[in-house]
Amino acid sequence: MAKLSTTMCQVLTKAAIENLGQRKIYSVVDVLQEDPKKLASISKLDFKDVIVLRQTLITNFSPFPRQGLDAYNELLSQCSYLSSGIESLDSLLGGGFLTGKVYEICGVSGSGKTQLCLTVAANVALRMKKSVHFIDTKLDFSGKRIHSILEAKESNEEVVGSTMEKILVTRVHCYNELYNFLYHLKNELVREPGTTRLVFIESLPAVFFQYMGANNLDSLGLLNSLASLIKYIAHEHFVAIVVINLASMWVEEESASLVQNEDETAPSAPIIDVKPALGKYWAHVPNTRLYIEQCGNSTERKITVIKSTHLATGSFCKISVLSEGVK
Numbered sequence: 001m002a003k004l005s006t007t008m009c010q011v012l013t014k015a016a017i018e019n020l021g022q023r024k025i026y027s028v029v030d031v032l033q034e035d036p037k038k039l040a041s042i043s044k045l046d047f048k049d050v051i052v053l054r055q056t057l058i059t060n061f062s063p064f065p066r067q068g069l070d071a072y073n074e075l076l077s078q079c080s081y082l083s084s085g086i087e088s089l090d091s092l093l094g095g096g097f098l099t100g101k102v103y104e105i106c107g108v109s110g111s112g113k114t115q116l117c118l119t120v121a122a123n124v125a126l127r128m129k130k131s132v133h134f135i136d137t138k139l140d141f142s143g144k145r146i147h148s149i150l151e152a153k154e155s156n157e158e159v160v161g162s163t164m165e166k167i168l169v170t171r172v173h174c175y176n177e178l179y180n181f182l183y184h185l186k187n188e189l190v191r192e193p194g195t196t197r198l199v200f201i202e203s204l205p206a207v208f209f210q211y212m213g214a215n216n217l218d219s220l221g222l223l224n225s226l227a228s229l230i231k232y233i234a235h236e237h238f239v240a241i242v243v244i245n246l247a248s249m250w251v252e253e254e255s256a257s258l259v260q261n262e263d264e265t266a267p268s269a270p271i272i273d274v275k276p277a278l279g280k281y282w283a284h285v286p287n288t289r290l291y292i293e294q295c296g297n298s299t300e301r302k303i304t305v306i307k308s309t310h311l312a313t314g315s316f317c318k319i320s321v322l323s324e325g326v327k
């Protein structure tokens with residue numbers, strides 16, 4: 001909501017702004033909502049000038065509809081898939097993580113979220129000249145682990161060293177530090193566009209749990225500001241942002257009692273529902289949500305698309321968490 005100023009239009013004088021202010025008309029939206037005749041009498045501007053003012057404000061402040069073709073061409077020219085370096089995951093994602101999108105990887109504790117992110121960070125940094133940001137909110141980033149993942153892929157110690165230099169780890173202790181870091185990253189990308197294409201936030205609940213509970217409105221406001229910033233960076237600077245979230249498993253007892261087995265005598269299996277943390281507001285923020293869970297033997301994991309704007313939900317792939325990283 002832009003505040004009125006004399007630089008917005010030649011006819012908008014300081015006196016007119018003061019006159020409008022006395023009637024609580026302070027912003028562009030206030031002017032556009034008001035009847036032009038009434039505006040002329042309040043501001044003491046000519047009716048002709050009020051029409052010029054309205055046209056100028058509409059031209060400069062309205063979002064214009066764009067053709068679908070323009071949006072598609074922009075996507076083709078500026079977005080790219082960042083291969084995760086894990087074949088099965090790339091084919092699930094249609095080629096890799098798409099720049100300009102926000103991804104969430106959720107799963108219960110120990111499901112392999114961190115191992116997956118470290119491996120993808122290592123793979124992307126190894127292949128690309130750009131830096132990969134890793135925001136560590138849990139304060140447990142392991143340089144040793146990423147070094148051993150890289151060593152398993154690359155025998156040249158110099159290449160391993162230069163790749164590790166491209167993985168920029170930032171430790172944040174609280175929401176404010178996270179927000180400030182992202183804000184500065186946004187400014188850096190304005191100054192030097194394209195310096196980074198991939199950002200991991202590991203993990204979001206770690207900086208939010210302190211705000212949950214008592215004053216829920218505060219946490220919603222903070223979550224809203226962070227979500228806008230994350231989306232802005234991803235969309236405007238063509239960065240893929242991968243947010244790690246915890247998930248909990250809930251047994252839906254009501255549904256369980258409705259589901260009958262084939263012989264209708266044995267008790268039916270309870271339906272397990274996956275609930276990512278951070279609530280309903282956050283639920284719509286990521287463009288794609290991936291759920292990672294253990295399956296089969298202790299190293300095997302299944303990744304399922306549980307929400308997406310461009311991938312089929314329910315599709316899945318299998319990966320293995322090994323000493324040399326995720327494969």
Ligand SMILES: Nc1ncnc2c1ncn2[C@@H]1O[C@H](COP(=O)(O)OP(=O)(O)OP(=O)(O)O)[C@@H](O)[C@H]1O
Nearest residue numbers: 107108109110111112113114115116321322323324
């Ligand atoms: N060096 C390693 N070699 C093989 N497997 C490993 C290695 N390090 C961790 N793992 C496996 O990775 C799994 C833990 O994964 P990870 O730490 O990524 O879980 P997480 O989902 O991030 O958990 P949390 O939410 O608690 O942080 C365990 O099954 C562990 O055995």
